[in-house]
Amino acid sequence: MPVPDVKEKWGAEVVSVVIGATKAEGGTREKTITVGGAKTIPFIKYEGNTGHRPVIAMDVLDVVPPEWPSALLEALGDCVRDPVEWAKAAVGRFGADLVCLKLDGCHPDKGNRPVEEAVAAVKRVRDAVGCPLIIWGCDDETKDNELMPKVSQAVKGERCLLGCAKQDNYKTITAVCHADGHDLIALAPLDINIQKQVHILISDMEFPADRIVMFPTTGALGYGLEYAFSIQERSRLAALGGDKMMRMPVLVDAGNEAWRAKEAKAEDADAPAWGPKKERGPAWEMLTAVTLLQAGADIIRMRHPKAIATTRRVIDDLTS
């Protein structure tokens, strides 16, 4: 008697989103990156097409990071003094696939830089690297509504991935992304129902389905990882099952979240039983990233070079 075929067959797939535009397409990127496209659950290649390879975006701030943990700053070195040097190192010796330019300097509590300075930094980074760009606001809604339209204008034609649209604040960024040809990150605070609603609101503005990336918010190891995993898993299964409003590729923020944990940032003297900080922090970040890869992660924002290298090796193994 033949063994029955127990492979799962899914009726739908995750949308593919292209980030970046080459000269032929009206931009100046050396290459584009495509994310998403999974037709089955992560890495189960024998069941079907597992989609495009997950990519790593290294966080680059527009200002010198004010209070980052020493373990992180020591690993990054001097390049953090200038976003251009940092971006070049990110896709150069640190091995990231693309850069996530995080415009923290504009945040009212982190420097409150004028919008024009951030836009100038964006242009310099754009001119310095050929990789596709994620550009993320300062996470203050009022400032971002002033900042992101100018950013969008400045990089018009480059098909950048801009962040973020939220349930209570999506109209401005959705409109400018639409007009300037960018992709859009849709954020929800670890709430799958709100996540779906944000996608509906964006789609109501006629924003194209193949330019939306989902950011469900990330919980780091020890700080919500399992909950984030369960939401990503449920979202991915809904996408494969045909839910048109959940079929976006997923972005994970492993770097920022993991390095908030005391386990990642504590000095050796303060936590001698936890092991050396130069391994602890990157391990915390890497474990957050690698765990969430299993639930369907298409873009991972990361910070520590060692965490990036290890996560990259895991992705190599799982996609080979």
Next chain:
Amino acid sequence: MIAVGERINGMFKDVKKAIRNKDKAILQDLAIRQTKEGAKYLDINTGVAVTPEEQPEVMKWMVHAVQEVCDTPLALDSQKIPVLEAGLSAVRRPAMINSCKCDEAYLDQFLPLAVQHGASLVVLTMTDKGPLQDVDGRIEAIGQICGKALEHGLEFDRIFIDPVIFPVNVDQKQPGYLMQVFQQIKVISDPPPHTIVGLSNVSQGTQERPLINRTMLVMSIAAGLDAAIMDVLDTDLMDAALCAEMLLNKQIYSESFLRAGRM
């Protein structure tokens, strides 16, 4: 839930007139509106005012008219091979053959037709002798239908079992029997074939038709029904179906879940 929009049927006055006058616009309007309300298939039925000799050509004409304005897959509503073949030759996307009875002779004709055209097939638990009227008889027939489907190579994802709904005022035990069939079919195989009903039949000749249809649909979905030939233009009916699916965790809730469910 797979909603098959029932409206493009020659038994309705407007469609009958459209067929007689070769007026595409009426059919196209119904196609677009039903799609907008969430129909995953559009049922296309020439109706009996069209003679059997004319039905193949009319079916072809109706398919072309609808496909001019929308991409929604079509359910070809006829039990006659020449009519179905005419429709199948014209469709652009995999169609649903609606339907055939479950006598072995019919299954040996219709299953290969579905396989050949990449189509789905609706099979009634009904033979030339009449519809099966109890739960066990229906389940037995379904088992046989599944066996024949395996034999002919049609995967269960493309079989839609219609356990034949009776008007409730003809036999009030039948809705309950159908609920049992929807539950028990899941034991027959994994994955099981789909289930489908011609929903409006349950209220044929009764009062409170919309209420009866709506309640029957919700109860059936809870029992495991996953497809229905129904009036998708009845907003309350579609809303109730989408709500039932959400309550069964088959659709993720969002504030606009009634709109999202129609996308």
